[in-house]
Amino acid sequence: MDRDTPPHQNTFAGLSLVLNRAAERRDDGEWIAAQAGAPDARYLLLDAAGEAFMHRHREALRWLDQREYESLGLGIPASFLGLIEITPHFLLVLEETASVDQLEEVLDARRMSLRSVGLQLAADEAGLFAYAKGLAHWQREMRYCHRCAAPLELVAAGHRARCTNPDGAHMHFPRTDAAVIMLVEYEGACLLGRQVGWPPGRYSTLAGFVEPGESLEDAVRREVAEESGVIVNDIHYHSSQPWPMPASLMVGFIATASSPHITLRDRELEDARWFTPQQIVDGLADGSFLPSMALSVSYQLLAYWLKQRAGLDLDVLVANAR
Incomplete structure (x- = not known):
């Protein structure tokens, strides 16, 4: 691409x-x-x-x-x-x-x-x-200090929390949880999964939180392998998105799989499968495929891939399917 x-x-x-x-x-x-x-x-x-x-x-x-x-x-x-x-x-x-x-x-x-x-x-x-x-x-x-349990007071115009314990007065800062989200492709198809409880037909890119001591690329490899059994390489950054629901930063990637073999290992996903552009077009047309909501970077990853791989506009496909 x-x-x-x-x-x-x-x-x-x-x-x-x-x-x-x-x-x-x-x-x-x-x-x-x-x-x-x-x-x-x-x-x-x-x-x-x-x-x-x-x-x-x-x-x-x-x-x-x-x-x-x-x-x-x-x-x-x-x-x-x-x-x-x-x-x-x-x-x-x-x-x-x-x-x-x-x-x-x-x-x-x-x-x-x-x-x-x-x-x-x-x-x-x-x-x-x-x-x-x-x-x-x-x-x-952040109402109480996680070191001594003393009450915290907001300072710096609401952007820091200071411990009221005079023996410590520790300062606490806002934190964001980093998560990776990735569209994986293999020979003209992309890997999408669905979770239990999602609307019928909804499939999305895979995603997961970054663990301590882990690079973003390592998190991509681990999460894809854990959720689908697929091994990926050739990982490229796409874009990021603030996702304060409640406190995440979604970091998007495009990755290539070394083989198409899927094994749902820990049952975190109800299903995972490869979709070609034509299968997505057909699924949107007959109602058997539903992408992520357009609010999310997952939707944008799929839109980018469809445009690059097949010259298709996901917004137009979704609008025509309504």
């Missing part, structure tokens, strides 16, 4: 093109306070489950302006997300006890999950929602 063709930008990726995280200013309390009080400051509101407040009648985030934030009196500390041009953007996370239904009415809003609206939002808003959801999840999980 043509390794020089740039991949399609994945959903939630590319946020750095519009957002300056201004990480070097997070410890400057005076500067952060000035940004929070700026008339053009914007606040993204998430509920305790990580769902965002959206406009009721259009697919856009329902940002609070500085006046609304003050008038609502939520008493929630704001976490700094960054600057878009010169406009400061912040995150607000409601506690579980918050009256979310009342807030929806006051703001003429509705709450939606990242998974359900990621493709409907503008690319910058989808990226901001993903960023905010990932940060909020880490904040919610």
Whole structure:
């Protein structure tokens, strides 16, 4: 395949093109306070489950302006997300006890999950929602120090958690779980698998988490072998995607198998098989094949492979199959 063709930008990726995280200013309390009080400051509101407040009648985030934030009196500390041009953007996370239904009415809003609206939002808003959801999840999980169990307090505008134990005062930072996801090919066919409980006909690229002391390429080899018994080589990076559901980074690869022999070893997969481009076309047409949701890098890996291998447009094939 043509390794020089740039991949399609994945959903939630590319946020750095519009957002300056201004990480070097997070410890400057005076500067952060000035940004929070700026008339053009914007606040993204998430509920305790990580769902965002959206406009009721259009697919856009329902940002609070500085006046609304003050008038609502939520008493929630704001976490700094960054600057878009010169406009400061912040995150607000409601506690579980918050009256979310009342807030929806006051703001003429509705709450939606990242998974359900990621493709409907503008690319910058989808990226901001993903960023905010990932940060909020880490904040919610990091309540106590894992060294001494003392309570933690958020510092650095919400991007670090400091232990309140005066004998330790350990600092904790947000963490992301690295995972590999790979399209494996062999002589004009690609390897796809399905898990128990998936909708009928759904097949996806294989994936798995990176283990300690393991390179990304080694993780690709191990995961493919563990799940399907297939041995791969000639591994090439494709693209990556933030996946804060709850805290992953998906790193995508294209790999080539040394043989087509499949052995489902640990029954992690219900089925795995090789698909030619024509089989995918036929399966989409008769309803026997269902790809991953277009939100995911798995879909983009398959789309890239079909375009490179057979000149096919997966978006068009899926649209025609509806």
